[in-house]
Amino acid sequence: MNRIPKERDRLLRRAARFGGLAGTVGAIACLTAPGAIPGDELPTVALLSLALVASVLALTNTGALYWTLPAVGLGLAVIVVTGLSSPRLSDATSTAIVLQASIGIASVVLMLLTSRRGRILAGGYALATLVVVSLVATRGDHTVAIIALSVAGWGANAVLAVWIDQGSRRAMSRIDEIGRAHRAERFASELEAQQRQDARLLHDTVLATLSLLAHSGVGVSPESLRHQASDDARLLRQLRLGGTAGTRNTDGLFTPEPEMDSVLGQTLESVKQRFGRMGLAVRWHGSGQVLLPRETLDAFLGALGECLENVRRHAGVSEADVTITDDDIMVRAMVTDAGVGFNIDDVDGARLGYAESVVGRLRSVNGRARLFSSPGAGTTVVLEVPKS
DSSP: OHHHHHHHHHHHHHHHHHHHHHHHHHHHHHHTSSTOOOGGGHHHHHHHHHHHHHHHHHHHOOOOHHHHHHHHHHHHHHHHHHHHHHSSSHHHHHHHHHHHIIIIIGGGGGGGSSSSSHHHHHHHHHHHHHHHHHHHHHHSSSSHHHHHHHHHHHHHHHHHHHHHHHHHHHHHHHHHHHHHHHHHHHHHHHHHHHHHHHHHHHHTHHHHHHHHHHTTTTTSOHHHHHHHHHHHHHHHEEEEEOOOOOEEESSSOOEEEOOOOOBHHHHHHHHHHHHTTTTOOEEEOOOOOOOOHHHHHHHHHHHHHHHHHHHIIIIOOOOEEEEEEEOEEEEEEEEEEEOOOOGGGGSGGGGGGGGIIIIIIIHTTTTEEEEEETSSOOOOEEEEOOOO
């Protein structure tokens, strides 16, 4: 998106360079006409014009606004020297003054109107140019025309600068709208695809098994039914821990990924990634290389996930710490957050959110949970499960 302002500034610099050089070259061409100015003044005007060209090139190449001061100052100097070189302004001299004021100097405004500081500078330069041109124009017969044309040149350059600036802003706004619409459409498409995937997964696994159970497993042996239910449970467990749905087998049904050894570290990373996707950064401490029975591991990870879910929903913070330790008998996980906390005595134990999802899970495998919290001091939950 930053490319549009850069292209706008590049276009304005090129236009300012063209205008500054064209106005200066045109003014010099008018002054070389016979009798335009005395011959001894021509070298001075030529040197000032060359310095003006160098300033315009420096300004348009670098884009630094401090170069506008020498560019405008030298342009006004050319106008003063030209206007005072003769007792009376000739037509050629008047034309040179108009070209220098309305194009050569006025083109600077193209680079100034895109910022507040630039607009202040543009107003000061326009006023200075108007004053100098008005004083010099009184020495000729076309005072009103010279002033009017100079003002018209400044106005035309200002209109061009505003038109280019507003056009670029409208383009950025339209691109933002298109980007938002694209993101919304992509999100909707991904959501619809995920819903179809979920529907297929549910149909091919759990619903198929439940349908067989509802019909008392007609046509299917008890061993096959147990195997299918076990696969369904394993698949759902993988999904709950942030894994994938696996692949379809030869019958078109989804199958879970092969079971790995029950090493705690192999599943902690899945839990971390799962909550990371939901906006909770989890920092792990300690070692996860602990072997646990499958049932104990499921209960331990389920309780740990529920604690992190409570942090995400209620703590008012976006990060939590999990420390894993073990000894010869127990494996422990300490979930800590620096959130809002609460007074445990003020909460009805029967309504405490982790009563079943945390305490109940751990009790089923002879584990336990301890909760520590106070208002404004965060919350800490210690989970413990036996190794065997």
